[in-house]
Amino acid sequence: MDLKQIYFHLRSDIQKIENSLEQSVYSSNPILTEASVHLLKAGGKRIRPVFVLLAGKYGTYSMNRLLSVAVPLELIHMASLVHDDVIDDADLRRGSKTIKAKYDNKVAMYCGDYIFARALEQIIKIEDKEAHEVLSKGIVQMCLGEIEQIRDHNDVNVSLKTYLRRIKRKTSLLIAISCKLGAIATGAPRKVYQGLYRYGYYVGMAFQISDDILDFTGTEEQLGKPAGGDLRQGNITLPAIYALENNEHFRDLMNDIKLGNRSTDAYNEAIDLVKSSGGIDYARQMSETYLQKAYNELDKLPNIAATKSLRQIATYIGTRKY
Amino acid sequence: MDLKQIYFHLRSDIQKIENSLEQSVYSSNPILTEASVHLLKAGGKRIRPVFVLLAGKYGTYSMNRLLSVAVPLELIHMASLVHDDVIDDADLRRGSKTIKAKYDNKVAMYCGDYIFARALEQIIKIEDKEAHEVLSKGIVQMCLGEIEQIRDHNDVNVSLKTYLRRIKRKTSLLIAISCKLGAIATGAPRKVYQGLYRYGYYVGMAFQISDDILDFTGTEEQLGKPAGGDLRQGNITLPAIYALENNEHFRDLMNDIKLGNRSTDAYNEAIDLVKSSGGIDYARQMSETYLQKAYNELDKLPNIAATKSLRQIATYIGTRKY
Numbered sequence: 001m002d003l004k005q006i007y008f009h010l011r012s013d014i015q016k017i018e019n020s021l022e023q024s025v026y027s028s029n030p031i032l033t034e035a036s037v038h039l040l041k042a043g044g045k046r047i048r049p050v051f052v053l054l055a056g057k058y059g060t061y062s063m064n065r066l067l068s069v070a071v072p073l074e075l076i077h078m079a080s081l082v083h084d085d086v087i088d089d090a091d092l093r094r095g096s097k098t099i100k101a102k103y104d105n106k107v108a109m110y111c112g113d114y115i116f117a118r119a120l121e122q123i124i125k126i127e128d129k130e131a132h133e134v135l136s137k138g139i140v141q142m143c144l145g146e147i148e149q150i151r152d153h154n155d156v157n158v159s160l161k162t163y164l165r166r167i168k169r170k171t172s173l174l175i176a177i178s179c180k181l182g183a184i185a186t187g188a189p190r191k192v193y194q195g196l197y198r199y200g201y202y203v204g205m206a207f208q209i210s211d212d213i214l215d216f217t218g219t220e221e222q223l224g225k226p227a228g229g230d231l232r233q234g235n236i237t238l239p240a241i242y243a244l245e246n247n248e249h250f251r252d253l254m255n256d257i258k259l260g261n262r263s264t265d266a267y268n269e270a271i272d273l274v275k276s277s278g279g280i281d282y283a284r285q286m287s288e289t290y291l292q293k294a295y296n297e298l299d300k301l302p303n304i305a306a307t308k309s310l311r312q313i314a315t316y317i318g319t320r321k322y
Numbered sequence: 323m324d325l326k327q328i329y330f331h332l333r334s335d336i337q338k339i340e341n342s343l344e345q346s347v348y349s350s351n352p353i354l355t356e357a358s359v360h361l362l363k364a365g366g367k368r369i370r371p372v373f374v375l376l377a378g379k380y381g382t383y384s385m386n387r388l389l390s391v392a393v394p395l396e397l398i399h400m401a402s403l404v405h406d407d408v409i410d411d412a413d414l415r416r417g418s419k420t421i422k423a424k425y426d427n428k429v430a431m432y433c434g435d436y437i438f439a440r441a442l443e444q445i446i447k448i449e450d451k452e453a454h455e456v457l458s459k460g461i462v463q464m465c466l467g468e469i470e471q472i473r474d475h476n477d478v479n480v481s482l483k484t485y486l487r488r489i490k491r492k493t494s495l496l497i498a499i500s501c502k503l504g505a506i507a508t509g510a511p512r513k514v515y516q517g518l519y520r521y522g523y524y525v526g527m528a529f530q531i532s533d534d535i536l537d538f539t540g541t542e543e544q545l546g547k548p549a550g551g552d553l554r555q556g557n558i559t560l561p562a563i564y565a566l567e568n569n570e571h572f573r574d575l576m577n578d579i580k581l582g583n584r585s586t587d588a589y590n591e592a593i594d595l596v597k598s599s600g601g602i603d604y605a606r607q608m609s610e611t612y613l614q615k616a617y618n619e620l621d622k623l624p625n626i627a628a629t630k631s632l633r634q635i636a637t638y639i640g641t642r643k644y
Contacts, residue, residue, distance in 0.1 A: 029473040083435060086428055105427040106408055109434075110472055113405060117465030124458050136446050136458075143439030150432055151351040 052182035057306035059186025075119035082112035095224030145169025172204025212237035239279030379628035381508025397441035417546030467491025494526025534559035561601035
């Protein structure tokens with residue numbers, strides 16, 4: 001089952017979010033509008049808005065209230081992608097040119113700033129004190145996560161703990177917050193939104209780990225960009241961390257790369273070594289452990305249709321190929 | 323009287339703010355730390371922290387509480403400067419190389435993001451609801467102001483109203499907020515912090531207009547960068563707006579520039595035309611009007627030593643040469 005099928009019954013509400021996103025990034029500056037619309041059209045799974053909508057099913061579903069949290073959440077995610085692509089020198093994302101590649105670093109910088117400002121503008125209008133606080137704290141953690149990624153670039157001594165904290169800040173926190181806010185916005189009970197938060201956190205961790213696996217195992221067609229991009233960009237992810245600890249040859253090679261041997265051959269060898277080191281299996285097991293925890297949280301939630309959808313999303317993450 | 327003399331009795335508290343700023347931008351990433359420290363050492367007038375400290379004199383002065391608002395305010399200002407320099411392609415600021423010139427747009431982008439994140443991190447710790455709200459709303463306005471500046475680049479039809487709103491968002495709002503927050507943080511009465519807010523707004527407008535005048539009339543030595551930079555960067559400020567309305571030749575020349583005639587001769591002629599058009603005098607009068615409003619606000623405040631210092635700052639702005 002793919003995501004589109006899971007989302008099928010939400011499609012009209014997702015379209016409303018899509019329309020609202022488009023309105024949010026409209027600007028009187030032509031380059032800003034063009035760049036932002038290019039980013040929107042490049043799509044993405046809109047997984048955060050979907051979590052908001054599903055979590056909204058546990059309270060008194062109100063599309064207006066859900067829009068007010070789903071839109072800024074997705075805007076923040078989009079803004080962070082635009083700046084991430086500058087930091088990572090990434091030219092492609094989901095098969096489309098990134099803003100920094102289509103224009104330059106400067107346009108990408110202010111386009112990200114602009115989308116971020118639009119998100120903040122919407123966040124300060126949220127009157128619910130808890131929702132407001134959850135979002136503000138989440139943004140700070142995300143910003144710090146972006147910076148940690150820069151700090152850890154090409155760091156061959158990066159620990160498992162550091163990696164997990166980075167992906168928590170980079171990905172799973174925003175997903176956990178999406179789940180929590182959807183429930184808060186519709187007045188779901190505290191016990192429910194706390195459970196949804198934990199579900200989102202676990203699923204987010206599994207999602208990012210599977211993303212990091214696919215970056216090694218996916219084809220260029222599946223990924224919309226060449227495989228092994230993380231390693232080439234200096235992002236040491238879970239499969240590579242395992243290989244660094246268990247394969248001396250890989251460690252030596254990565255030290256060479258750090259010292260400046262950035263040849264295509266060196267990277268290709270490094271990618272092969274990660275695959276043969278057992279790092280992929282190790283990462284798969286860890287992703288599976290997180291998914292198991294996510295399922296456990298769902299078992300404690302009311303048995304409604306949304307719970308089934310959330311279970312399907314977890315299953316999708318465990319088996320996805322792109 | 324120059325600013326240093328006005329600040330003299332605050333120097334030990336300003337030093338505490340300086341130390342706290344330094345701690346705030348410390349990072350485990352060497353380039354980030356180097357770039358941020360370079361930015362700190364390049365200095366600046368620290369006028370926002372000074373307003374916070376002076377406003378703190380109207381309540382129960384507490385350095386800890388004042389630090390908690392002065393430091394994020396100055397960090398936000400610093401972050402916005404780093405990104406502004408990318409947008410404006412500026413190589414020099416206060417005689418020092420900008421981060422985008424010393425490194426590149428990419429480093430400037432993430433250095434700004436980093437400092438911004440550090441500011442947000444401190445802001446969400448502020449428990450006073452009103453202080454928190456004032457800061458959050460101020461940040462959004464500032465972000466929107468940055469974007470307006472991009473939108474208005476080389477726009478020969480930019481109106482006075484648009485210009486005033488842009489400098490409000492870009493400069494005077496943060497100064498008004500500095501005054502207000504210093505007073506709120508020390509528990510000053512509502513009437514006082516509202517008056518201080520208005521004073522800060524008026525003084526901020528006068529400050530930015532005088533900055534925009536100096537960009538035309540200052541020497542390279544005084545400015546720490548070549549004169550006429552605003553025009554060269556496409557920022558149409560008050561003296562140029564007056565010239566556009568009152569000098570047809572200047573309007574034609576600016577249209578040429580907009581269409582691509584970016585020669586040094588064209589810019590030099592444009593700068594001379596602004597000076598001979600009466601635009602400088604017009605801007606001086608407007609700055610003077612704002613200063614008069616600022617003085618009026620001070621007349622309604624308690625007659626304490628801080629009021630005298632705030633009056634001296636207003637006078638300094640009216641007469642400053644750099």
